[in-house]
Amino acid sequence: MKSYLDHFEVSPQMLQKVIAEAMSKGGDYADLFFEHTISNSLGLEDGKVNSANSNVDYGVGVRVLKGDQTGFAYTESTNLQDMLKVAKTAANIANDPVTFPGSKLLEKEIPNYYKISQKWENSTVEEKIPFVQKLNDRLFELDEKVTKARVFQRDETSYVMFYSSEGLLTCDYRPMATLGVVCVMEKDGQMENDYSAQSLRQGFEFLDDNMVEELAQEAIKKTNFLFGAGKPKAGELPVVLGAGGSGILLHEAMGHPFEADFNRKNESIFSDKLGKSIAADFINIVEDGTMVGNRGSLNIDDEGNDVKKVYLVKDGVLESYLHDRISANFYGVDPTGNGRRQSFRHVPLPRMRITYMENGPHNTDDIISSVDYGVYVDNFSNGQVKIGAGDFTFFVKSGYLIENGKLTEPIKDINIIGNGPQALADITMAAGDYKTATGTWTCGKGGQSVPVGMGLPTVLVKKLTVGGTSA
Amino acid sequence: MTKEEKYSIAKWAMDHAIQNGAQQARVSIYNNNSSQIEVRDEKIDKLQESNRNGMRINLYVDKKYSSISTNRITNKEELGKFIEEAIAGARYLAEDEYRSLPDPELYYKGDGPDLKTVDPSFNSVDPQQKLRDAFALEKEVLGKDDRIISVSTSYSDGMSGSVMVDSNGFKGDTENSYYSLYASVSVTDGTARPQGAWYESSIFSDQLIRKDIGTKALKKALDRLGQAKIESGKMPMIVENKLAGRALQPLISALNGSAIQQKQSFLIGMKGEKIGSDLLSVVDDPFIVSGRGSRLFDNEGIATKKRSVLEKGVLLTYYIDTYYGKKLEMEPTSGSDTNLVFEPGTKDLEGLLADIDRGIFVTGFNGGNNNQVTGDFSYGIEGFLVEKGKLVKPVAEMNITGNFKELWKNLVAVGSDVDLNRSWRVPSLVFDKVDFSGI
Numbered sequence: 001m002k003s004y005l006d007h008f009e010v011s012p013q014m015l016q017k018v019i020a021e022a023m024s025k026g027g028d029y030a031d032l033f034f035e036h037t038i039s040n041s042l043g044l045e046d047g048k049v050n051s052a053n054s055n056v057d058y059g060v061g062v063r064v065l066k067g068d069q070t071g072f073a074y075t076e077s078t079n080l081q082d083m084l085k086v087a088k089t090a091a092n093i094a095n096d097p098v099t100f101p102g103s104k105l106l107e108k109e110i111p112n113y114y115k116i117s118q119k120w121e122n123s124t125v126e127e128k129i130p131f132v133q134k135l136n137d138r139l140f141e142l143d144e145k146v147t148k149a150r151v152f153q154r155d156e157t158s159y160v161m162f163y164s165s166e167g168l169l170t171c172d173y174r175p176m177a178t179l180g181v182v183c184v185m186e187k188d189g190q191m192e193n194d195y196s197a198q199s200l201r202q203g204f205e206f207l208d209d210n211m212v213e214e215l216a217q218e219a220i221k222k223t224n225f226l227f228g229a230g231k232p233k234a235g236e237l238p239v240v241l242g243a244g245g246s247g248i249l250l251h252e253a254m255g256h257p258f259e260a261d262f263n264r265k266n267e268s269i270f271s272d273k274l275g276k277s278i279a280a281d282f283i284n285i286v287e288d289g290t291m292v293g294n295r296g297s298l299n300i301d302d303e304g305n306d307v308k309k310v311y312l313v314k315d316g317v318l319e320s321y322l323h324d325r326i327s328a329n330f331y332g333v334d335p336t337g338n339g340r341r342q343s344f345r346h347v348p349l350p351r352m353r354i355t356y357m358e359n360g361p362h363n364t365d366d367i368i369s370s371v372d373y374g375v376y377v378d379n380f381s382n383g384q385v386k387i388g389a390g391d392f393t394f395f396v397k398s399g400y401l402i403e404n405g406k407l408t409e410p411i412k413d414i415n416i417i418g419n420g421p422q423a424l425a426d427i428t429m430a431a432g433d434y435k436t437a438t439g440t441w442t443c444g445k446g447g448q449s450v451p452v453g454m455g456l457p458t459v460l461v462k463k464l465t466v467g468g469t470s471a
Numbered sequence: 472m473t474k475e476e477k478y479s480i481a482k483w484a485m486d487h488a489i490q491n492g493a494q495q496a497r498v499s500i501y502n503n504n505s506s507q508i509e510v511r512d513e514k515i516d517k518l519q520e521s522n523r524n525g526m527r528i529n530l531y532v533d534k535k536y537s538s539i540s541t542n543r544i545t546n547k548e549e550l551g552k553f554i555e556e557a558i559a560g561a562r563y564l565a566e567d568e569y570r571s572l573p574d575p576e577l578y579y580k581g582d583g584p585d586l587k588t589v590d591p592s593f594n595s596v597d598p599q600q601k602l603r604d605a606f607a608l609e610k611e612v613l614g615k616d617d618r619i620i621s622v623s624t625s626y627s628d629g630m631s632g633s634v635m636v637d638s639n640g641f642k643g644d645t646e647n648s649y650y651s652l653y654a655s656v657s658v659t660d661g662t663a664r665p666q667g668a669w670y671e672s673s674i675f676s677d678q679l680i681r682k683d684i685g686t687k688a689l690k691k692a693l694d695r696l697g698q699a700k701i702e703s704g705k706m707p708m709i710v711e712n713k714l715a716g717r718a719l720q721p722l723i724s725a726l727n728g729s730a731i732q733q734k735q736s737f738l739i740g741m742k743g744e745k746i747g748s749d750l751l752s753v754v755d756d757p758f759i760v761s762g763r764g765s766r767l768f769d770n771e772g773i774a775t776k777k778r779s780v781l782e783k784g785v786l787l788t789y790y791i792d793t794y795y796g797k798k799l800e801m802e803p804t805s806g807s808d809t810n811l812v813f814e815p816g817t818k819d820l821e822g823l824l825a826d827i828d829r830g831i832f833v834t835g836f837n838g839g840n841n842n843q844v845t846g847d848f849s850y851g852i853e854g855f856l857v858e859k860g861k862l863v864k865p866v867a868e869m870n871i872t873g874n875f876k877e878l879w880k881n882l883v884a885v886g887s888d889v890d891l892n893r894s895w896r897v898p899s900l901v902f903d904k905v906d907f908s909g910i
Contacts, residue, residue: 393838
């Protein structure tokens with residue numbers, strides 16, 4: 001802990017002074033979130049690793065709560081006077097001046113869900129370049145149709161320190177690594193593009209030849225697939241979601257509407273569903289932040305709470321929302337470790353970490369063969385949801401038509417839209433082939449982006465509205 | 472930090488880069504100050520203040536290129552080391568003969584008009600007035616309908632400023648302000664809980680529209696009760712003016728030099744060709760006084776120019792910056808848009824709807840995406856079924872699917888209802904033969 005105090009050039013006494021200022025107007029609770037993030041990226045275009053970028057971000061956010069009201073301000077300096085000034089601003093959410101009795105200093109050790117062999121700070125541009133170059137070169141070696149490739153490598157290291165009016169002092173060291181490639185191919189005058197990427201909380205060991213090869217193969221396979229792909233018939237169709245990245249279904253259709261801030265405000269379509277059966281009894285949906293190395297994992301959430309595995313849906317019953325401190329207080333439950341923030345400039349909100357469905361009782365082949373006419377989808381780019389109406393969407397980059405129980409024609413570039421509670425109730429089969437996705441999933445809410453993870457076994461949703469062409 | 476202080480630090484960082492091995496450098500320093508008050512249940516829900524500073528540096532080192540950014544700009548020792556490390560790192564990169572600062576001939580030279588993008592009274596707005604504004608919005612709605620279940624309103628304002636210098640002699644600064652009011656209302660009829668939202672914004676406090684925002688948000692929410700998908704089919708689509716920019720966005724992105732050079736555009740080689748109907752005319756005008764996208768120079772310092780982007784469906788220009796201009800052997804035109812003015816039609820929204828026998832009036836998009844290489848798109852939508860010129864019922868949970876090349880050829884009517892408080896001034900648009908998927 002001392003090393004973190006030194007890192008931010010603060011002493012325990014300074015933390016206590018700032019908290020006292022934050023609590024001086026009668027707030028119920030206050031916390032300080034220190035962050036120092038160093039990120040580096042390399043870019044390859046037209047065959048050469050020809051751009052580099054480095055960014056440094058540093059500051060401390062001060063939050064004061066009064067009931068479920070929030071006052072918040074931040075400073076980009078950890079100088080005592082600057083911190084006291086923003087603490088005073090945040091304190092204004094309350095207006096009942098008191099003398100704060102002072103805060104204790106309770107240091108807390110945290111578990112470690114990111115195993116790092118070599119820190120990014122000890123890695124040089126020179127060491128990273130060969131992996132970026134190799135990914136490009138493999139792409140051109142694998143398929144002569146490749147006309148353009150853009151490779152991006154990014155690494156990030158965050159030092160985080162947290163202190164609250166309850167005395168909790170804790171810290172975290174958060175790495176993030178990403179490598180990806182955008183591939184453009186040309187065939188008989190037609191162009192197509194797709195990309196592959198992986199992102200994990202790892203150090204420099206993240207970059208290895210096997211992963212480079214996997215990414216190259218995947219980008220080639222996905223882009224090739226698009227030539228000759230068409231569109232399904234427009235309308236309501238059965239949708240089979242392949243294992244892995246299809247977890248986007250859970251993220252949009254249920255994950256967001258389960259976030260307790262929306263429910264506290266009565267704005268979610270699931271606001272009156274707690275304790276009720278909302279899906280078939282073989283469905284178990286989990287929110288977890290403890291998968292080692294996963295992009296969505298955290299050693300501790302951004303409000304100093306333990307990150308744990310929480311069942312949102314157990315045997316088909318809605319068991320828990322996703323909570324931050326405000327909503328956990330409101331509902332009188334323990335925090336679930338879902339209080340997250342984009343940076344020290346932002347207030348924590350209930351956010352997802354890794355959202356997935358456990359294995360179900362069905363067989364993958366049986367699921368596909370049960371469909372007369374529908375679509376099989378397993379490659380996605382983005383999704384969205386309207387919390388109150390419950391309508392969610394996800395964009396399918398590629399998949400297959402299912403005709404008479406068999407995968408037939410390739411399809412591409414279609415949006416799928418459904419209604420959350422209906423779609424959840426319409427999951428009639430789930431297989432035993434669970435997979436965790438390792439792509440670069442980033443979730444946006446209230447103007448804040450955070451990295452997340454997802455996973456799913458193959459499932460059948462009886463009916464969703466699929467974009468396509470009308471006869 | 473005053474403008475002079477920013478210039479002084481920027482100049483120091485630029486000189487430091489040149490003294491330590493960079494042949495060229497560009498430095499900009501920016502700051503954004505903003506405040507936000509969110510109100511619910513007749514209390515302040517959230518009070519936020521933000522003062523953000525930062526520096527960006529572009530380094531050109533022995534034909535190699537690196538960019539860095541940091542918010543640690545007052546400690547010269549640390550900043551100097553950061554610049555030196557970036558220069559050392561850049562040396563490992565591949566040479567790129569196309570990287571350089573722009574031709575100084577193209578620079579803005581400091582004799583432009585006052586575009587009035589900042590409220591001179593920004594710092595004297597009464598904080599109590601901000602609170603009164605946010606609470607007044609809520610008051611407009613509370614108790615107005617039994618079906619209301621949640622009301623959130625907010626006031627926000629902000630002021631941003633930047634200075635930029637480069638080693639080719641460019642020097643310029645910008646300043647912008649905004650004020651905005653936002654209301655969102657959730658309602659229920661026992662099943663879904665649709666939300667409606669409305670906002671107004673302005674560069675000037677005394678021009679901010681403060682009335683009817685809550686009322687409009689409530690109406691938007693109530694209008695969505697009972698929304699349901701209808702059968703799939705090809706129909707005319709009327710896109711509301713507030714969303715019409717979203718339809719134009721992929722077309723403008725496809726004109727970007729990087730997309731053209733990287734073959735990630737469906738409009739490669741289409742300059743001079745007709746890519747849309749005669750009704751598709753768009754002018755990029757950087758000089759509109761108090762326009763939300765008005766500026767005298769772009770992010771490379773190149774002087775902005777008024778130009779036609781599309782005229783009667785014919786594509787007239789790409790957005791080419793210095794780097795991709797060199798790669799493509801094209802003249803740089805500035806790599807970014809300013810105010811895009813879509814040539815309006817003569818009918819208002821009601822007039823446009825009156826001409827529709829059966830179609831869908833789209834008032835919201837929900838997710839979806841497009842393939843920038845092929846122009847294929849598919850988006851979720853919500854809106855209203857229109858029959859014989861009248862809004863019949865709310866529809867939702869539907870998709871539109873097609874290709875932008877076809878869509879813009881099927882632009883059959885353009886409204887007169889331009890929203891002047893946006894940088895993209897696009898009126899309501901009517902497209903024929905759009906594929907809707909529903910039931």
